Amino acid sequence: MAKDLVAASATPMVLGILAEGESYGYAILRRINELSAGELDWTEGLLYPLLHRLERLAYVEANWQSVAGERKRKYYRITDRGLAELAEQRRQWDTVVGALKEIWHDRTPLTARPLEGLA
Amino acid sequence: MTAHDGPEELEAQFAQWRRYVLRRRELQSVDADELEDHLRGSVDELVAAGLSPDEAFLVAVKRMGSLDELSREFAREHSDRLWKQLVLTGDSGNPAAGPRSRRDLWVMLGCAAGAVASVKAPALFGLSVDDDGSFYARNATLFALPWLAAFLAWRRRARPVMIAVLVALFVLGAVAANVYPLADDSQSVVVTGVHLPIALWLVVGLAYVADDWRSSRRRMDFIRFTGEWFIYFVLMALGGGVLAAFLFNTFAAIGIVPEAFVSQWLLPCGAAAAVVVAGWLVEAKQSVVENIAPVLTRLFTPLFTAALLAFLVAVVWTSHGIDVEREALILFDLLLVVVLGLLLYSLSARDPLAPPGAFDKLQLALVVSALAIDVLVLVEITGRITDNYGGTPNRAAALGENVILLVNLAWSAWLLLSFLRRRTPFAALERWQTGYLPVYAAWAWIVVLVFPPLFSYA
Numbered sequence: 001m002a003k004d005l006v007a008a009s010a011t012p013m014v015l016g017i018l019a020e021g022e023s024y025g026y027a028i029l030r031r032i033n034e035l036s037a038g039e040l041d042w043t044e045g046l047l048y049p050l051l052h053r054l055e056r057l058a059y060v061e062a063n064w065q066s067v068a069g070e071r072k073r074k075y076y077r078i079t080d081r082g083l084a085e086l087a088e089q090r091r092q093w094d095t096v097v098g099a100l101k102e103i104w105h106d107r108t109p110l111t112a113r114p115l116e117g118l119a
Numbered sequence: 120m121t122a123h124d125g126p127e128e129l130e131a132q133f134a135q136w137r138r139y140v141l142r143r144r145e146l147q148s149v150d151a152d153e154l155e156d157h158l159r160g161s162v163d164e165l166v167a168a169g170l171s172p173d174e175a176f177l178v179a180v181k182r183m184g185s186l187d188e189l190s191r192e193f194a195r196e197h198s199d200r201l202w203k204q205l206v207l208t209g210d211s212g213n214p215a216a217g218p219r220s221r222r223d224l225w226v227m228l229g230c231a232a233g234a235v236a237s238v239k240a241p242a243l244f245g246l247s248v249d250d251d252g253s254f255y256a257r258n259a260t261l262f263a264l265p266w267l268a269a270f271l272a273w274r275r276r277a278r279p280v281m282i283a284v285l286v287a288l289f290v291l292g293a294v295a296a297n298v299y300p301l302a303d304d305s306q307s308v309v310v311t312g313v314h315l316p317i318a319l320w321l322v323v324g325l326a327y328v329a330d331d332w333r334s335s336r337r338r339m340d341f342i343r344f345t346g347e348w349f350i351y352f353v354l355m356a357l358g359g360g361v362l363a364a365f366l367f368n369t370f371a372a373i374g375i376v377p378e379a380f381v382s383q384w385l386l387p388c389g390a391a392a393a394v395v396v397a398g399w400l401v402e403a404k405q406s407v408v409e410n411i412a413p414v415l416t417r418l419f420t421p422l423f424t425a426a427l428l429a430f431l432v433a434v435v436w437t438s439h440g441i442d443v444e445r446e447a448l449i450l451f452d453l454l455l456v457v458v459l460g461l462l463l464y465s466l467s468a469r470d471p472l473a474p475p476g477a478f479d480k481l482q483l484a485l486v487v488s489a490l491a492i493d494v495l496v497l498v499e500i501t502g503r504i505t506d507n508y509g510g511t512p513n514r515a516a517a518l519g520e521n522v523i524l525l526v527n528l529a530w531s532a533w534l535l536l537s538f539l540r541r542r543t544p545f546a547a548l549e550r551w552q553t554g555y556l557p558v559y560a561a562w563a564w565i566v567v568l569v570f571p572p573l574f575s576y577a
Contacts, residue, residue, distance in 0.1 A: 025153060026160035044157060044183050045192030048150070053196050064152075073156045074149075 015086040022077040129172045145190040227399035234266040234391035253303045257296045260316040263394035265289045268326035277329035288322045299571040307571045310512045318563035338553035343467045346412030351397040359389045413468030420461050427488040441499050448517040451496045455524040458489040475539045486532045512574045516566050
């Protein structure tokens, strides 16, 4: 999977998962893995700085909860600003996906003839 | 591995991993918490899938990828962390340090308030800054430095004996400043005014090293403290000057001239408080911000060396004797002080175990050229000894300082040379400098206490 595409889709993906309910880093990563059938291989270096950025932009808010004794876990919850951002991102992605579908509609994949358009 | 020691071993591995993570400046303790939880989630899942805790840990760490990459990603979001920030009221992420530094803050505020009160207390007895300027000039350092010493002594948990010594020395300073019948226009007033601050600053130094006053390392810390304190104080003075200028001009614009407020309240109180605040800042930030004094030293050592060598060349070229009329000797004393400062602050930032390098040679050149200039000056003076050069307190003090600095720098040059030839360790130079501090103190006290009667209060 192209790195640029992963990076571009990361924010709506995380906001979308958090819109389902509050969650924490490891679970978010598992969920992304699950949704993409293992195709999207996110690293911790991508996820946690992104979560911190979303927190800084007030799209999500975080709180620490203790689980199983000493262990602390940072839970993230989406805010109203985050929901608004998600709606906006979703609108943009719908446009992109719609346009791509329009182009690819009825065409057999992987038979690109690059010079066709020029003829 | 038995099932029994499994969890403990795993905990030890987590602890080790955590230490590893915390070594990165980009990753803070809260990030380590979050990543550790992630790692534990990963390990739990792998163990559930049938791996041993040991294997699970290895696989989980491997999956997380290299810390280099991780901290690079974190640095992109948290670039501010690469700038060490000074947390003034306790690190929220570090509960152990919190109460301590908050207590420091309160004690510092108390000491600063004490310094301000000391400045304004004489006004209650009818001594105003305008009318009794010389009283304030003589006692300027006595208002604030005892409070700085008190703050440091509190921080070092000084023992009662040490506190008694500190109090006695400050009382002695007050006696020297006020008991002798010195006329406002006498030379002795000026000489005392210059030397009393030096003597009292070294008393502050005693408070600074109160926990271990014999240790050479602690004394070197005090030298570092002095340089940083001075820089912070100058920066605060600049800020205070801007504040005073704005206050004065904005109020003047609406027809109120706050001259008395600025000159009698803002400036003296601000300066007294700044003495304590600067000391507290240096203490609070010593592990947070790079020291500035050594950086300035690095910049100016080559420039001063070039200037001194150019001066020596010019003296030889023109064969013009150095004019030591009037106050020229003081100028050359100051030159030696600057050279000593450059030497000291390079020493303070140097790794004692590093082998001799080009910068050490440059320093030797600096010290030797300063010595050569000073010898020329002394030769000039002895040529004119007939005009009774040592006859006034001014000249006696300047000559004494010159000798003290000359001895220090000459021996430093010798030690530097031996170090460059790998005969002596670098620590010898450091010990020489820190061991010399009491000499300055002794001389300053002699000038303050003995000179006025010796020169019959001239």
